[in-house]
Amino acid sequence: MAEEEFDTDVCVVGGGPAGLVLALLMLRSGVRVTVVERSRTHHREFRGEILQPGAMALLDDLGVLAGARARGGHEHDRFRLVEGDRVLLEADYRLLPAPYDHLLSIPQAHVLDELLAHCHRFTGFRWLDGRRVGGLVRREGRVAGVTAAGPVGPCTVRARVVVGADGRYSRIRRLAGIGAGRTEAFAHDVLWFKLKESHNQSKSNSVEPPVRDVRVFRAGGSPVLVYASWPDRIQVGWTLPHKGYRDIAGQGLDHVRDELCRAVPPYAHLIREQIRSQGDLSLLDVFSSRAERWADDGLVLIGDAAHTHSPIGAQGINLAVQDAVVLHPVLVGALAAGDTGAARLGAFEELRSPDIAAVMRLQALQSKAMLSQGPFATRVRPRLARVLRHTPLYRKILHRIAYGNPSIRISDGSEERVMSCRRRSTAPPL
Ligand SMILES: Cc1cc2nc3c(=O)[nH]c(=O)nc-3n(C[C@H](O)[C@H](O)[C@H](O)COP(=O)(O)OP(=O)(O)OC[C@H]3O[C@@H](n4cnc5c(N)ncnc54)[C@H](O)[C@@H]3O)c2cc1C
Numbered sequence: 001m002a003e004e005e006f007d008t009d010v011c012v013v014g015g016g017p018a019g020l021v022l023a024l025l026m027l028r029s030g031v032r033v034t035v036v037e038r039s040r041t042h043h044r045e046f047r048g049e050i051l052q053p054g055a056m057a058l059l060d061d062l063g064v065l066a067g068a069r070a071r072g073g074h075e076h077d078r079f080r081l082v083e084g085d086r087v088l089l090e091a092d093y094r095l096l097p098a099p100y101d102h103l104l105s106i107p108q109a110h111v112l113d114e115l116l117a118h119c120h121r122f123t124g125f126r127w128l129d130g131r132r133v134g135g136l137v138r139r140e141g142r143v144a145g146v147t148a149a150g151p152v153g154p155c156t157v158r159a160r161v162v163v164g165a166d167g168r169y170s171r172i173r174r175l176a177g178i179g180a181g182r183t184e185a186f187a188h189d190v191l192w193f194k195l196k197e198s199h200n201q202s203k204s205n206s207v208e209p210p211v212r213d214v215r216v217f218r219a220g221g222s223p224v225l226v227y228a229s230w231p232d233r234i235q236v237g238w239t240l241p242h243k244g245y246r247d248i249a250g251q252g253l254d255h256v257r258d259e260l261c262r263a264v265p266p267y268a269h270l271i272r273e274q275i276r277s278q279g280d281l282s283l284l285d286v287f288s289s290r291a292e293r294w295a296d297d298g299l300v301l302i303g304d305a306a307h308t309h310s311p312i313g314a315q316g317i318n319l320a321v322q323d324a325v326v327l328h329p330v331l332v333g334a335l336a337a338g339d340t341g342a343a344r345l346g347a348f349e350e351l352r353s354p355d356i357a358a359v360m361r362l363q364a365l366q367s368k369a370m371l372s373q374g375p376f377a378t379r380v381r382p383r384l385a386r387v388l389r390h391t392p393l394y395r396k397i398l399h400r401i402a403y404g405n406p407s408i409r410i411s412d413g414s415e416e417r418v419m420s421c422r423r424r425s426t427a428p429p430l
Helices: 017-028 054-060 067-068 106-119 171-177 201-206 245-250 253-263 263-272 316-337 345-369 374-388 392-403 415-426
Strands: 004-013 031-039 073-075 078-083 086-092 102-107 126-130 132-139 141-151 153-162 181-197 213-217 223-230 231-243 284-288 300-302
Touching: 004 017, 004 126, 004 141, 004 316, 017 031, 017 106, 017 316, 031 153, 054 067, 054 231, 054 316, 054 392, 067 106, 067 132, 073 223, 086 141, 086 392, 102 223, 106 126, 132 153, 132 171, 153 316, 171 300, 181 263, 223 392, 231 253, 231 263, 245 253, 253 263, 284 345, 316 345
Parallel strands: 004 031, 004 153, 031 126, 078 213, 153 300
Antiparallel strands: 073 102, 078 086, 132 141, 141 153, 181 231, 181 284, 213 223, 223 231
16 A cells, blocks of 8 residues: 655644644644544543533533533532442532533543534644554654554654644653653552443332432442443443452452442442453553653643543543643744744643642542541541531632633633743642
8 A cells, every 4th residue: 555645734643632622723723733543433432531620611612512512421410439328528519600510421432523523624634543653753853743554554744743642651652752650659450341221220219320420439448430421321430459450350250240249239230230241341550640751842742641640530631621722822832933842842841730730639639538448537537528518628629620720721822822821820739
């Protein structure tokens, strides 16, 4: 097959939330964008599904939220940490101002399909799906494009800037020789699977009907996340110590099922009925990390490729979308000035670092709250949490979980906005 060659201004590698939001913003600013995506469909598993108000507000400003929602999703009112019948902690999103006074559980495909449809409205857009990037093109020591291959054949994309938005195992990051900066602070395995709701059971009340809460069942030191996933599934994520699943699985599937049923009794019936083999379960390695640097000459990393977060508190999509919004004016300014060197693109890391550090601190606190045991954690803290709920601090923390840095706004891409964004996006430490 003959190799295809393309020229563009910005080559985005990875059509996830970070990559497609950035593509749309750059297109709106009159920049030519090519996105190279290894998948042919957005419907693959393991994409995060819970949108925080921060991401919802920005997607709304971009004009894509309504269309994505129309494809289907569930609203959730609260995050709740529960143990048996007791609620140990909760984040009640109904206390936030409308219209973003809830969490949205929405298949990522709905958001990505909508973003892609908007990108296709621009003549400067090229979508190269089914192609996996395997190499960087270098010219005079700087990144000047990528090479990719797939069933349709190999291709080379030459670009003024390459954006690595290719997720937590970023190939671009590796090709650029940038360390992932993986920390073991949150290194867990998550057993990830979906159950189908049973309507008969819902009616007879032998299993709970779909609830509007995202719940974490604190099952010993291994919390289990449960939420209603569109259209009629229950998403379950069992957090285990890194490499800990091997021992449990070694004792057989019956043992795995028993442990799960003990951890989430309301779903025991469905677990026994629907988990029939190891093939029904996926084991994911989840970790947090922060790449050594986010920019090189002609290259910048965003989203999970730059900083990966634990699934605690569902922050990844929010941060990926915000990264794109913060990078957009930096990139427009760099292209306009004809300077896409590391120093200029590094302004993105400078702007965004404090926000990312604040979220990581918050997630460490949330993780502690879920995993800690003992009389204080189980008896005293729920009472404290009830008192705290009526204080301004509760709303402040809730707001921070929901929005991260709330001052991030979509800019028109002009240099003045770059400067105002620089001032606004520095979030104070929690
Ligand atoms: C189990 C689990 C549950 C999660 N749940 C949530 C949640 O509920 N809410 C939330 O906000 N976050 C959640 N997250 C995190 C969230 O999914 C990510 O933070 C978010 O998707 C990051 O977006 P991104 O665009 O940076 O990367 P990704 O979404 O990973 O997108 C990267 C894209 O790059 C493509 N790609 C990769 N390599 C190449 C290559 N070589 N060539 C071409 N294309 C390539 C991939 O196919 C993919 O489309 C969860 C994560 C995990 C692991």
